[in-house]
Amino acid sequence: MRNVPALIFFMAVGLLAVSVPLVAHHGNAAFDPASVTVTGTVTEFTWGNPHCFVRFDVKDKDGGIVHWVAETSNPSDMIDRGWTKNSLKPGYEATITMQVVKSGKPIGRVQKIVLADGKVLSTTLPPAPKTN
Amino acid sequence: MLKHFMASTIAVVAVLMVPSPGRAQTAQPVPAPRHDISGIWTPADGPGAGIGGTGSKNMPEDGKPEHQLPYTPLGLETLAKHKPGNGARMVHPSEINDPEVISCEPQGLPRENLYELRTTQILQTPLSVVILYEFDKIWRVIWADGRELEKEHPEPRWFGYSVGKWEDDYTFVVQTNGTDERTWLDKAGRPHSEDLLMTERFHRVSQDRLEWTVIIDDPKMYTKTWVALDKFPMKLLPPTTDVREMMCSNEEFRAYHAAMEFLDPDAKDAK
Numbered sequence: 272m273r274n275v276p277a278l279i280f281f282m283a284v285g286l287l288a289v290s291v292p293l294v295a296h297h298g299n300a301a302f303d304p305a306s307v308t309v310t311g312t313v314t315e316f317t318w319g320n321p322h323c324f325v326r327f328d329v330k331d332k333d334g335g336i337v338h339w340v341a342e343t344s345n346p347s348d349m350i351d352r353g354w355t356k357n358s359l360k361p362g363y364e365a366t367i368t369m370q371v372v373k374s375g376k377p378i379g380r381v382q383k384i385v386l387a388d389g390k391v392l393s394t395t396l397p398p399a400p401k402t403n
Numbered sequence: 404m405l406k407h408f409m410a411s412t413i414a415v416v417a418v419l420m421v422p423s424p425g426r427a428q429t430a431q432p433v434p435a436p437r438h439d440i441s442g443i444w445t446p447a448d449g450p451g452a453g454i455g456g457t458g459s460k461n462m463p464e465d466g467k468p469e470h471q472l473p474y475t476p477l478g479l480e481t482l483a484k485h486k487p488g489n490g491a492r493m494v495h496p497s498e499i500n501d502p503e504v505i506s507c508e509p510q511g512l513p514r515e516n517l518y519e520l521r522t523t524q525i526l527q528t529p530l531s532v533v534i535l536y537e538f539d540k541i542w543r544v545i546w547a548d549g550r551e552l553e554k555e556h557p558e559p560r561w562f563g564y565s566v567g568k569w570e571d572d573y574t575f576v577v578q579t580n581g582t583d584e585r586t587w588l589d590k591a592g593r594p595h596s597e598d599l600l601m602t603e604r605f606h607r608v609s610q611d612r613l614e615w616t617v618i619i620d621d622p623k624m625y626t627k628t629w630v631a632l633d634k635f636p637m638k639l640l641p642p643t644t645d646v647r648e649m650m651c652s653n654e655e656f657r658a659y660h661a662a663m664e665f666l667d668p669d670a671k672d673a674k
Contacts, residue, residue, distance in 0.1 A: 296504050297496040298456075298488025301666035317662070319655030321504075324662050340662050347521065347537070347649045351450050372667040396451060 295344070295380070296321045302370040302380055311339065313363040318356035320345050325359050325381065327367065341369045341379035343394050352396055363387070432609035437572040440532065440605045443644045444613055444637035445522040452635075453520030457490035458591025459617075459631035460517065464490035478594055478624035485592030492592065496666040501587060507651035511561035511586035512579055513601045515541055516617050517631055518590040522646050525605075532567055532575065538649050545577050556581040559597055570604075577603040588619070589631070596623035611639035 311329035322342040329337045343349055346356070359365070364387040369379035384392040446452035457463040462470045464487070474482060486492075488499045502508035503518075510518060519538035526533040530548040535541075545565040552566040563582035570576045579601040588595040604616040617632035619625065 295456075296488070297499060297666060298490075298493045300488065300493050300495045317655075317658060319659065320649065320651055321656065322659055322663075324659060326662070342659070342663060345649065347647045348450070350647070374667050376664070376667050378663055378667055396449070 295342070301372050303373050304370060306368050306382060307371050307379070308366060308368045309339070310364070310366045313359050313365055314338075314361055316356075316359035316361075318346055318349075323349055323354075325367075325384075327365060329377075337377050339367075339377040339379065341367060341381045343381045348396070349394075352393060354392055358392055359384070432612065435573045435607040435609050435612075438569055438575075439527065440575050440607050440613060441525050441527045442613075443522065443524045443640040443642065443646065445640055446520065447612065447636035447638040450521065455518045455520065456590055458487075458517070458589040458593060460635060461630050461633040464492060464589075464591035464593070466491035472593060472629060473626040475622075475624055475626055477596075481594035481624065482592060485587060485594065487587075487590060487592040490591040501590070501592065502585065503587070503651075507653055507656055509541075509561040509586070510539065512543070512563050512582055513595070513599075513617055513619065513631060514586055514589055515539070515543075515562065516603070516615070517588070519649075520615075520635070521649070522640065522644070523637070524646055532577075535646070537646050540648055540650050547575075552578050552580060554580070559583040561586065563599075563601070573607045575605040577605070579603070594624050595619070595621050598623050606634070613637040613639070 309329045311327040313325060313327045315326040317324050322345055324340055324342045326338065326340050329339055331337050343354070344352075349355075349358075366385040367379075367381060368383040369381050372378045381394050383394065386392070453460070455463075457465055462472060464470070472478070484500075486494045486498050486500045488494065488496055488501065488504060499505055503510040503514075515536055515538070521537040523537065524535040526535070527547075530546065532545040532547050534543050534545070536543075541562070543562045543565060545567040547567045547569075549568075550566055553564065556564055559581055561583050563579040565577050565579040567575050567577035580599065582595065582597070582599050582601070584595060584597045584599075586595070587593065588599075599619070599621040602618040602620065604614075604618075606614045606616070608614055614634040614636055615632060616630065616634055618628060619631050620628045
């Protein structure tokens with residue numbers, strides 16, 4: 272039974288192969304550049320400027336709940352990346368890859384979200400072709 | 404007769420199938436219309452190309468010697484007071500004092516051209532050119548009725564006072580002064596004074612390509628003129644394009660800052 276949380280809780284640290292940090296209006300100084308991946312349940316998604324943000328709950332190693340919040344870019348950028356204000360809804364199970372503030376508090380910046388049905392929501396935009 | 408017709412048809416088809424130097428293999432740019440920069444334009448190198456998080460696209464605040472600006476002593480002194488969140492001088496978010504970032508203040512000109520330059524609609528009337536910016540849903544009027552730019556104005560404006568003239572058939576040159584010195588020149592915190600004269604050159608290269616140049620002349624802050632945006636390429640979008648809304652709402656702003664604990668001041672000194 273003690274292994275059950277381990278089955279539903281997953282945390283990994285690694286580098287995303289293709290991530291290019293979004294240019295945030297507040298800059299990058301608050302975040303550790305390393306990526307962290309957690310699996311949890313969405314509790315709220317707020318669509319607005321200057322950044323959208325998602326709240327989600329993650330079970331920790333002891334079975335407790337950690338309340339996370341992580342930002343994306345602004346709505347205009349997120350539309351370019353295929354998101355809408357309904358992309359995330361309370362109750363969605365999601366695996367979230369993000370950068371976390373340097374103190375280690377549960378505050379992050381989303382790089383990628385994989386939903387339970389396999390749908391991938393990325394905050395990275397493929398580079399556009401260069402002009403001549 | 405039939406033989407002759409068949410032979411002629413085959414000959415025509417053969418000619419059409421053979422590549423010819425005289426026949427273009429790819430679409431050639433359609434020439435620019437005369438005295439016309441109207442249209443819905445977007446950064447040609449992608450939607451993020453005009454964001455300018457580290458400041459002026461042409462002279463970013465990246466620590467490279469070639470991007471050091473020619474500051475006057477007052478320019479340096481003012482720069483030191485500006486605490487940006489991006490670029491080589493970036494500070495922790497809790498220390499940023501950028502008025503646009505910390506309280507949704509208008510970013511004004513020239514910054515509207517240098518930070519978050521996104522899809523932009525340009526309208527022309529017989530007397531003026533009007534620019535509609537996506538970011539902050541800002542509009543500005545450039546008088547093009549032959550008037551001269553006044554040197555004095557009753558008050559400063561966030562977006563200043565602008566007058567434009569056609570330099571040639573395809574180049575519209577705009578001068579702007581009377582800007583509000585509370586604004587930062589760019590996202591990196593470069594300063595400007597009330598004496599700023601901004602020159603913009605809109606050069607329509609072809610029907611679907613526009614180059615946008617921004618030149619800064621502010622003798623209080625800089626010892627010489629410098630180019631902040633150099634022939635920045637914009638491509639024409641279909642006239643039916645629905646330009647998005649992108650506004651700073653105080654309520655959304657407060658909700659975001661509260662939720663993110665504004666990015667954790669405790670993390671300021673964390674390694």
